[in-house]
Amino acid sequence: MLKGLKINAKQIERVCHHYGDLIEQQDAEMINSQVFREYEETQGNQLHYAMIDGAMYLTKEEQWKEAKLGRIFNTNENVNVSKNRSIISNSTYVSHLGGIKDFFPKLEYHLDGLKSVVIIADGAKWIWNWADDFYPEATQILDFYHAKEHLCEFAVNYFKESTPRSEWIDEQCRTMLEEDTQKVIGALKDLPMSPTKKLEQQKKKLINYYQKNRKRMRYSAYIKKGLLIGSGAIESAHRNVLQQRMKLSGQHWTKKGFQQISNLRVVYKSNNSNRIRQLVKSAA
Numbered sequence: 001m002l003k004g005l006k007i008n009a010k011q012i013e014r015v016c017h018h019y020g021d022l023i024e025q026q027d028a029e030m031i032n033s034q035v036f037r038e039y040e041e042t043q044g045n046q047l048h049y050a051m052i053d054g055a056m057y058l059t060k061e062e063q064w065k066e067a068k069l070g071r072i073f074n075t076n077e078n079v080n081v082s083k084n085r086s087i088i089s090n091s092t093y094v095s096h097l098g099g100i101k102d103f104f105p106k107l108e109y110h111l112d113g114l115k116s117v118v119i120i121a122d123g124a125k126w127i128w129n130w131a132d133d134f135y136p137e138a139t140q141i142l143d144f145y146h147a148k149e150h151l152c153e154f155a156v157n158y159f160k161e162s163t164p165r166s167e168w169i170d171e172q173c174r175t176m177l178e179e180d181t182q183k184v185i186g187a188l189k190d191l192p193m194s195p196t197k198k199l200e201q202q203k204k205k206l207i208n209y210y211q212k213n214r215k216r217m218r219y220s221a222y223i224k225k226g227l228l229i230g231s232g233a234i235e236s237a238h239r240n241v242l243q244q245r246m247k248l249s250g251q252h253w254t255k256k257g258f259q260q261i262s263n264l265r266v267v268y269k270s271n272n273s274n275r276i277r278q279l280v281k282s283a284a
Contacts, residue, residue, distance in 0.1 A: 008042065008230060009027070010029035011249040013023065013195075016260070016261060016264060017257060017260045017261070019264065019276055019279055019280070020259070020260025020261055020262075020263040020264045021256075021260050021263075022279050023043065023260075023263040023264065023267060023275070023276075023279075024259060024260065024263055027106060027109075027263075030109060031062070031106065031109060034106065034187075035038050035109075036108070036109050036111075036112035037051045037109055037110050037111045037113050038113055039113050039114065042126060043074065044114055044115055045115050045116070046074040046075060046076060047074060047075040047116045047117075047118065048072055048073065048111075048114050048116065048117050048118070048137075049071075049072065049073055049074075049075070049117075049118050049119075049120060049228060049233075050068070050070065050071070050072050050077075050107070050111060050117055050118070050119045050120075051070070051071045051072075051120050051231050051233055051234035051237075052068065052070050052071075052107070052119070052121045052124075052127050052234065052235045053068075053069060053119065053121065053122065053231065053235060053237075053238060054066040054067065054068045054124070055067060055069070055238045055242070055243070056068070056248075056259060057242075057246055057247060057253065057255050058251065058252050058253065059099065059252070059254065059258060060252055060253065060255075061254065061255055062255070065097060065098070066097075066098075067095055067096065067099075067242060067246075067258070067262065068095065068096050068099045068100070068102070068103040068236065068240060069092045069094070069095045069237060069238055069241065069266075070093065070095070070107040070234075071091050071092070071093055071233060071234045071237045072091060072092045072093075072094075072107075072108070072110050072111065073088050073090060073092070073233075077089045077090045077091070078228065079190075088233055089235070090110050090271060091269070092270045092272075093232075093237065093265075093266040093269050094106040094107050094109075094110065095241070095242060095262045095263070095266050095268050096137055096259070097258050097259050097262065097264070098254055100126050101235070102131065104130055104134075106201050108134065117135060117138040117139070117227070118138065118139045118140075118141060118159070118193075118227060119131050119138050119139070119140050119141070120125075120141045120142075120143060120144070120228060120229075120230070120231045120234075121142070121143065121231060121234075122143050122146040122231060123142060123146060123150075123213065128140065128216070129215075130223065137233055138256055138271070139222075139227070140215070140216045140223060141216055141227065141228075141229055142213045142216040142217050144176070144177070144217075144219055144228070144229040144230055145230050145231075145232070146157045146231070147210070147213070147217060148169075148173055148176075150206055150209060151169060151172055151173070151184075151200075152169055154202055154203060154206050155169050156186075157199055157202065158191070158194060158199060158203070170283075171187075172184045172187060175187070175219065176219055177219050177223065178220055179220060180220070181210055181214050181217040181218070181219075182214065182272055183215075184210065185207055185211060188203060188206060188207050188210075191205065199247065199255075213235060215274065238268070241265055241266060241269045242262060242265060245261065245265055246258065246261065246262060246265070264276070
């Protein structure tokens, strides 16, 4: 505009989709060449967090479809700004609309050069199966607030009075954070028989969920090591990285178009805009 050029919205749209597609091609080439991101020795030796989650977006071909998002940052980038608040100063993001077959290689490109990784996520099996298979040495942490949410959902149905319910929830959460999740499992088993078959099944399902994830629920040990135990950073990333642009009122994406624009978003939010500049220069 300053140079007297008139550019309409459709031209901007075409340019954005073009460079978003080039990023996807570059990513595919790097993955197919089986290389991984190179880090300076100091950075590669630092503890890094990898957080993973999915959210649904509206597409023209398949209606609602899940986009997976990964966020990677090192422990030094998690900066305390007050007693109860911290911010993450820098992160690397990857996204993919669709299945894990194409999502995980994008994430692995950034993880394979790291010596120490902590994976934090909710209870999705596809995440933990991948972590067990490809990063067995990584520390796996089930998001504490997700574990608490399941506990609260059961307690709301089991305890009809609010005071004993709140006291019981507080006691179990304190036990999870300060002692051992096995004690919480024991407390659930010690509860009198549920008044309905459906509620008894809910209790058994919660016990089974905690037993399967017990190795990921050693919160007392994690806290002593100064590790994060919540996945709020990836949930906020969905809002700030993708939904802020990709889930506006009335938006209805083609799958290809969504991926192209989300590629631009993750590059921009990863503070890697120079990658786009290089593509533009190469085309000049």
